[in-house]
Amino acid sequence: MIKPNRNPLQDSDGAQSGRLWLNVDIATMGDGARSYGEIRDGAVVAEQGRIVWIGPRSEVPAAYRGFAATDCHGGWMTPGLIDCHTHVVYAGNRSDEFEARLSGVSYEDIARRGGGILSSVRAVRQATEDELFTQSSKRVERLMAGGVTTVEIKSGYGLTLDAERRMLRVARRIGNQLSVRVSTSFLGAHALPPEYAGRADEYIDACVAMLPALVAEGLVDVVDAFCENIAFNVAQVDRMFDAASRLGLPVKLHAEQLSDQGGATLVARYRGLSADHVEYLSTEGIAAMAKAGTVVTLLPGAFYFLRETKVPPIAELRRMSVPMAVATDSNPGTSPMLSVTQALNMACVLFRLTPQEALAGATINAARALGLASEIGSLEVGKAADMLVWDISRPADLSYSVSGSTPAMRVYNGDDSSRAI
Ligand code: DI6
Ligand code: FE
Numbered sequence: 394m395i396k397p398n399r400n401p402l403q404d405s406d407g408a409q410s411g412r413l414w415l416n417v418d419i420a421t422m423g424d425g426a427r428s429y430g431e432i433r434d435g436a437v438v439a440e441q442g443r444i445v446w447i448g449p450r451s452e453v454p455a456a457y458r459g460f461a462a463t464d465c466h467g468g469w470m471t472p473g474l475i476d477c478h479t480h481v482v483y484a485g486n487r488s489d490e491f492e493a494r495l496s497g498v499s500y501e502d503i504a505r506r507g508g509g510i511l512s513s514v515r516a517v518r519q520a521t522e523d524e525l526f527t528q529s530s531k532r533v534e535r536l537m538a539g540g541v542t543t544v545e546i547k548s549g550y551g552l553t554l555d556a557e558r559r560m561l562r563v564a565r566r567i568g569n570q571l572s573v574r575v576s577t578s579f580l581g582a583h584a585l586p587p588e589y590a591g592r593a594d595e596y597i598d599a600c601v602a603m604l605p606a607l608v609a610e611g612l613v614d615v616v617d618a619f620c621e622n623i624a625f626n627v628a629q630v631d632r633m634f635d636a637a638s639r640l641g642l643p644v645k646l647h648a649e650q651l652s653d654q655g656g657a658t659l660v661a662r663y664r665g666l667s668a669d670h671v672e673y674l675s676t677e678g679i680a681a682m683a684k685a686g687t688v689v690t691l692l693p694g695a696f697y698f699l700r701e702t703k704v705p706p707i708a709e710l711r712r713m714s715v716p717m718a719v720a721t722d723s724n725p726g727t728s729p730m731l732s733v734t735q736a737l738n739m740a741c742v743l744f745r746l747t748p749q750e751a752l753a754g755a756t757i758n759a760a761r762a763l764g765l766a767s768e769i770g771s772l773e774v775g776k777a778a779d780m781l782v783w784d785i786s787r788p789a790d791l792s793y794s795v796s797g798s799t800p801a802m803r804v805y806n807g808d809d810s811s812r813a814i
Pocket of ligand 1: 480509510513583619647650695722724725726727
């Protein structure tokens with residue numbers, strides 16, 4: 394039996410950089426997302442930020458038994474949570490529109506009157522990079538406090554080269570300055586800016602022209618677009634995706650959120666990473682995604698906040714084995730929420746996911762939705778040691794709480810010194 398011990402000498406003299414976590418039940422989420430991948434009374438060993446061994450505590454190899462050990466006090470360990478769809482970099486908020494919607498104006502009406510996404514565009518265009526960083530990093534810290542170790546962040550409230558660049562630079566800076574991995578998405582094709590009114594095709598030309606510079610500056614991991622009757626049509630998104638493919642970038646799409654536009658079929662044609670929202674997804678779209686291996690990302694926060702009634706076709710997605718991710722869609726207009734576990738609860742209550750499916754949605758399937766499944770998303774040898782310890786009695790507790798949960802311990806890249814964040 395191995396006793397937890399903390400030997401500071403082993404850490405500081407560099408003789409042993411390895412670390413050991415003990416006295417913990419583990420939901421590895423490593424079973425192709427079909428179960429929690431449970432290990433009772435388990436142990437994890439990490440060296441240089443990566444998992445080098447994981448299994449029952451009684452089987453820890455002798456070579457690792459002297460490593461500095463952390464006692465997890467009998468809690469449950471999960472992979473770090475991955476929020477694979479956010480618009481968390483923005484300025485100001487839109488509580489005025491929230492009030493208007495509650496007195497009967499629809500989200501689409503607000504957008505057509507130049508509000509909605511365009512009000513956030515005005516706020517972002519006026520904000521300096523430092524102002525954007527200050528406001529946005531606070532929100533990411535809230536996500537991190539709730540267990541997030543990887544977050545996807547989109548542009549899309551700038552809609553000029555300069556303002557889109559500013560948003561993406563802030564996203565990168567968040568990844569450099571906080572203990573969190575950031576994946577960036579260029580969402581130039583989010584809304585038609587007023588200066589292009591009536592000229593959507595020309596605006597798409599402008600977005601296509603922005604891409605090479607942003608890519609050359611290392612600011613873009615993925616290209617996203619909003620395919621909707623209040624945004625861009627399939628032909629316009631197709632041109633954006635074609636430009637992305639030429640630059641070797643993967644694509645994803647806001648698809649079938651408010652109506653069925655055939656966006657999911659388009660993103661599948663590009664073997665895209667994910668189609669997101671998908672309330673109005675058709676059977677044809679599901680079949681195309683299943684064939685292409687494209688993930689659906691469910692965003693119950695936006696469904697809730699817009700008081701939507703059409704639920705995504707979960708049973709059919711299950712039947713066709715389309716992997717389901719769950720994310721916050723954190724944004725000022727349709728989902729001002731900053732807790733992934735709260736999104737898990739909403740996915741279970743509103744969409745009838747099982748708690749196991751919900752947790753897979755914010756771990757292994759979210760990693761797939763970012764194209765990062767070989768690096769993160771489950772606790773397996775070779776992957777990053779991004780791990781959370783929760784003071785809970787079973788993994789379903791993470792989806793059970795309506796108000797979200799907070800991990801007792803957060804390990805990022807093998808480092809748990811940022812526990813208090
Ligand atoms: N769908 C969404 O839910 C967000 N963007 C999108 O295309 C909403 C963005 C906003 O209203 O600010
Ligand atoms: Fe979104």
